[in-house]
Amino acid sequence: MKSTIHVATKQAYDVIVGQDLLDEVGQDIIKICPTASKAFVISDSNVASLYLDKIIASLRNSNLETAVYVFEAGEESKNSDTYIAILQAMASNFLTRTDVVVSLGGGVCSDMAGFAAATFLRGIDVIHVSTSLLGQVDASIGGKTGIDLPNGKNLVGAFWQPKLVVIDTNTLETLPREQIIEGMAEVIKYALIMDAVLYDLLKNTNLDEIITNPQLRYEMVRQCVLDKTDVVVSDEFDNGRRQILNFGHTIGHVLEKMSDFKLSHGRAVAKGMSIVLNASRKEGLCDAATNDNGIDLIKAYELSVEDDTSSELLAQGAMSDKKKRGGTVSLVVVSSIGEAKIVKKSIDELEAFLEARKEC
Ligand SMILES: NC(=O)c1ccc[n+]([C@@H]2O[C@H](COP(=O)([O-])OP(=O)(O)OC[C@H]3O[C@@H](n4cnc5c(N)ncnc54)[C@H](O)[C@@H]3O)[C@@H](O)[C@H]2O)c1
Ligand SMILES: [Zn+2]
CATH class of the missing domain: 1.20.1090.10 (Dehydroquinate synthase-like - alpha domain)
Incomplete structure (x- = not known):
């Protein structure tokens, strides 16, 4: 079961919804971003322990170099410290404007990775691989990205449409009730x-x-x-x-x-x-x-x-x-x-x- 839904915003993109899609993420990315040589994967500690190996294997099978940043799972991480740490990790890994960011996780991950992608080198491509129900039905679609400030939630952000969203509904099997x-x-x-x-x-x-x-x-x-x-x-x-x-x-x-x-x-x-x-x-x-x-x-x-x-x-x-x-x-x-x-x-x-x- 798999379907592709086209999001016809000014910067149009597809959302692929299906079961067991993680092995195909590398191929999907190569199709959409053919010039990318490196994929920078951002994930949280829970999701990384479940699905990171699979994603990395898929990216490498498609001849993409990989680098990874894993943050502590939870809304508390969606802050300026993690955001800056992500940007620094991108710079240390010499990510260029033709490379691609991959968020692997729920809404916290797509919001923060999306904002980092929107702002690093004034904007590089981002792909969301969404793994929580809230992420799949809401946060990964629509291009809103951002982080929290001590003054309130989502106070800093940008509209930055992803190049692709991959929704593997089988990942919900591990999501807590x-x-x-x-x-x-x-x-x-x-x-x-x-x-x-x-x-x-x-x-x-x-x-x-x-x-x-x-x-x-x-x-x-x-x-x-x-x-x-x-x-x-x-x-x-x-x-x-x-x-x-x-x-x-x-x-x-x-x-x-x-x-x-x-x-x-x-x-x-x-x-x-x-x-x-x-x-x-x-x-x-x-x-x-x-x-x-x-x-x-x-x-x-x-x-x-x-x-x-x-x-x-x-x-x-x-x-x-x-x-x-x-x-x-x-x-x-x-x-x-x-x-x-x-x-x-x-x-x-x-x-x-x-x-x-x-x-x-
Ligand atoms: N950009 C938008 O349009 C938009 C819309 C709605 C919400 N949001 C944002 O989304 C965030 C909330 O999203 P969320 O509920 O996905 O939070 P989240 O990303 O923190 O995920 C919730 C928890 O589930 C875990 N998890 C995720 N996928 C899993 C899986 N497959 N198996 C096991 N554990 C898994 C995570 O590690 C985390 O502990 C908020 O920060 C909110 O502001 C953004
Ligand atoms: Zn809501």
Whole structure:
């Protein structure tokens, strides 16, 4: 099983989704970057111990020289120290503009490797080999790269489209269950905002089947890649339609921050989606069935919808988030399963909207 999805952004590229693709990465790279003589692989400590040997063998089989940088797994590594260390390793290995960077890992790896590639020698080619569910359905596609600052997440970055994305859904076999659950929050997001077919697929299966059935996992990831591609192609630089991907995120980010990041991104987004679904029903922005179906799906994938945060704090937090424009917050709501729209709210309106969710 394998399919190639074309991402027709200005700098167009392909996403190859399939099973057992790691052995082919070298050949794939040579096709896309025929002048490359060296591949600089960036990976994290967990993923490197599982898949680095395979990737290196594949690159060498295609006559590419290899150099490797492995960082300690985790969001804490997505910082300026690791970023600079990566750039220095690239320079020490005499990487040139015709060479290529390969990220092997989840979203932390593709974000940081992508940013290093965007900035080293003012930009060299990058290929993402994505191994986490969140990476495969979200972070590896769309060209957003970056690192965190002590002041906040993803504050420094660049748009830098990869030359190729390789998604081997069999790598999800080694991904811890909790990471699958977190990634499912993003999968459910696509289903609710734009993909009623994906909604049906998710409704008719369950987490254990997705974890154990390779075919189902492949189909689900492929569907999400098509969805994300559709959105980023229509709004490459995040000025319009791409905003619908923020469903659950405006409130989710506030919950993440309020918990001092003890609440994970996926779990915070799941709560954010639930809060907005409940509030939308009260305001007549969606009907009761949409609200119930959305909440049931989130719960079915072992994501909690419990929350008793003060609406005032949520509204204040959302207003200080970087996504606000002027004096209003753009909030993504699901009007029916597979359909999203954006509503604008002042801080007082947002607080009243969020407060109404408690009557659900
Ligand atoms: N650029 C974007 O558009 C975009 C979109 C969404 C998220 N992100 C970023 O992505 C990051 C989160 O991504 P993530 O959840 O993939 O984090 P991650 O890269 O840290 O991966 C999560 C954990 O899973 C491990 N892992 C990954 N693949 C594995 C595998 N196949 N087997 C075993 N373990 C594996 C990693 O080592 C890590 O411990 C955040 O930094 C976020 O800001 C970026
Ligand atoms: Zn997200």
